[in-house]
Amino acid sequence: MEFEELVEKVANGEIKLHQVEKYTNGDKKLATEIRRKALEKKLGVKLDNIGHYSLDPNQLIGKNIENMIGVVQIPMGVAGPLKINGEYAKGEFYIPLATTEGALVASVNRGCSALTEAGGVKTTLIDDKMTRAPLLKCPDARRAREVAEWVKNNLDYLQEKAVSKVTRHGKLRGVKPFIVGNNLYLRFEFETGDAMGMNMVTIASEEIMKVIEEEFPDVKYLALSGNLCVDKKPNAANFILGRGKTVIAEAIVPREIVERKLKTTPELIAEVNYRKNLVGSAQAGSYGFNAHFGNIVGAIFLATGQDEAQITEGSHGITLAEVTPEGDLYISVTMPSLEIGTVGGGTRVPTQREALSIMGVAGGGDPPGTNAKKFAEIVAGAVLAGELSLLAAIAAKHLAKAHKELGR
Numbered sequence: 453m454e455f456e457e458l459v460e461k462v463a464n465g466e467i468k469l470h471q472v473e474k475y476t477n478g479d480k481k482l483a484t485e486i487r488r489k490a491l492e493k494k495l496g497v498k499l500d501n502i503g504h505y506s507l508d509p510n511q512l513i514g515k516n517i518e519n520m521i522g523v524v525q526i527p528m529g530v531a532g533p534l535k536i537n538g539e540y541a542k543g544e545f546y547i548p549l550a551t552t553e554g555a556l557v558a559s560v561n562r563g564c565s566a567l568t569e570a571g572g573v574k575t576t577l578i579d580d581k582m583t584r585a586p587l588l589k590c591p592d593a594r595r596a597r598e599v600a601e602w603v604k605n606n607l608d609y610l611q612e613k614a615v616s617k618v619t620r621h622g623k624l625r626g627v628k629p630f631i632v633g634n635n636l637y638l639r640f641e642f643e644t645g646d647a648m649g650m651n652m653v654t655i656a657s658e659e660i661m662k663v664i665e666e667e668f669p670d671v672k673y674l675a676l677s678g679n680l681c682v683d684k685k686p687n688a689a690n691f692i693l694g695r696g697k698t699v700i701a702e703a704i705v706p707r708e709i710v711e712r713k714l715k716t717t718p719e720l721i722a723e724v725n726y727r728k729n730l731v732g733s734a735q736a737g738s739y740g741f742n743a744h745f746g747n748i749v750g751a752i753f754l755a756t757g758q759d760e761a762q763i764t765e766g767s768h769g770i771t772l773a774e775v776t777p778e779g780d781l782y783i784s785v786t787m788p789s790l791e792i793g794t795v796g797g798g799t800r801v802p803t804q805r806e807a808l809s810i811m812g813v814a815g816g817g818d819p820p821g822t823n824a825k826k827f828a829e830i831v832a833g834a835v836l837a838g839e840l841s842l843l844a845a846i847a848a849k850h851l852a853k854a855h856k857e858l859g860r
């Protein structure tokens with residue numbers, strides 16, 4: 453069939469959007485063009501910019517996207533250099549940020565400048581795991597408790613019998629059972645190397661369920677995700693137990709730098725932080741005891757091919773600010789659930805992979821897991837820079853002015 457005829461048939465519904473590849477000999481780039489042209493025709497709109505891209509749909513469709521019609525472009529800026537004294541990230545880093553919010557990159561850049569001049573950010577990884585919590589319906593709570601005990605005592609067996617069959621890097625390292633009435637939620641914890649790990653742990657958890665169904669025929673495996681994982685929703689479980697990387701970034705910023713570069717004082721930053729980020733957030737019932745983790749996490753996620761829905765949990769966390777006995781500023785960010793990876797998912801899209809390469813974290817680490825850990829430390833450092841700058845701007849009453857000048 454000719455191009456125009458195919459466009460017409462897709463526009464009038466004779467060929468469904470997801471069936472176009474059947475008529476292009478599997479050429480996904482051509483199918484992408486046909487879908488977009490058909491949509492233009494049907495809706496009477498022009499989609500020229502969406503149709504302008506360097507990515508190859510043949511590499512993306514079937515791995516990263518379905519019904520592809522083109523690409524959305526988000527401007528990418530860079531903040532830095534940011535000096536990080538981490539356990540995995542050591543040195544000065546530039547941070548790619550994809551955003552359309554004017555003043556955001558300038559703000560993170562200012563934070564990087566102040567922190568680097570102050571000697572850098574110290575980062576500490578507290579925990580690293582990806583979780584999946586299948587749901588089992590048991591005859592009663594007592595049976596649920598028995599099953600949970602069996603699972604706790606048989607992790608090595610489950611690793612060997614189930615997990616190792618479907619992944620090399622995925623390792624079952626723990627389980628936290630929750631019982632509600634006759635429902636059993638098994639929150640499995642896995643190491644996932646450099647992958648964020650959701651596909652890996654989902655596939656592994658299904659294998660585990662097969663073993664459990666065999667072992668406990670009276671127990672009904674009902675759902676692979678029982679919502680105690682917890683994926684892509686604000687929640688207390690991840691805030692308390694952690695998910696993905698749990699990471700802390702901290703720094704001491706000398707008073708002189710706070711006054712010169714941030715136009716305020718350590719005392720005012722500490723007071724604004726206490727009354728806004730701690731008291732204000734408590735009153736709001738928020739899991740974000742911070743000013744804008746979501747801004748920096750979101751911009752880095754979009755730039756580097758992370759799962760954008762997990763910005764939700766990335767926005768959880770606490771910012772602390774206090775004046776040291778020497779009169780300088782101590783500031784820290786504690787991020788309980790930063791779900792990120794440097795392999796898999798959107799990280800293999802060429803533009804996103806280039807963004808990861810700016811930080812020296814594209815692909816798998818040697819040994820596996822070290823690249824993702826390094827990336828987590830860099831993200832936490834960037835979040836600290838963003839918090840410092842925004843808190844300072846609010847303390848100095850510069851927020852509205854900054855957004856008038858850079859954001860409209």
Ligand SMILES: CC(C)(COP(=O)([O-])OP(=O)([O-])OC[C@H]1O[C@@H](n2cnc3c(N)ncnc32)[C@H](O)[C@@H]1OP(=O)([O-])[O-])[C@@H](O)C(=O)NCCC(=O)NCCSC(=O)C[C@@](C)(O)CC(=O)[O-]
Pocket residue numbers: 553555556557558559560561562563565713714715743744747841842845850851854858
């Ligand atoms: C805008 C600034 C940085 C000006 O800050 P300033 O101190 O007036 O700027 P400056 O010209 O004196 O320069 C100081 C440093 O800022 C950086 N800088 C300065 N200008 C630029 C620029 N154009 N591009 C890149 N970097 C820039 C740069 O690093 C420079 O130092 P240097 O490196 O030159 O030694 C400051 O006012 C600021 O950070 N404001 C806060 C803006 C912000 O954080 N916005 C985030 C979004 S707000 C939001 O979405 C969340 C919110 C607020 O609703 C959450 C909540 O409820 O709290």
Ligand SMILES: NC(=O)C1=CN([C@@H]2O[C@H](COP(=O)(O)OP(=O)(O)OC[C@H]3O[C@@H](n4cnc5c(N)ncnc54)[C@H](OP(=O)(O)O)[C@@H]3O)[C@@H](O)[C@H]2O)C=CC1
Pocket residue numbers: 618619620621622644645646647648649650651652653654683759793795796797798815816817820821
């Ligand atoms: N399935 C679901 O329920 C959900 C899926 N997602 C999506 O899942 C995707 C991410 O899943 P994820 O599991 O991270 O990625 P992948 O599914 O791509 O799994 C990672 C792959 O990389 C391989 N690998 C090679 N080198 C390494 C290394 N150094 N460290 C770790 N793995 C390595 C793994 O092999 P091996 O396994 O043999 O170790 C595996 O095949 C995203 O697209 C996300 O949007 C998000 C939420 C839920």
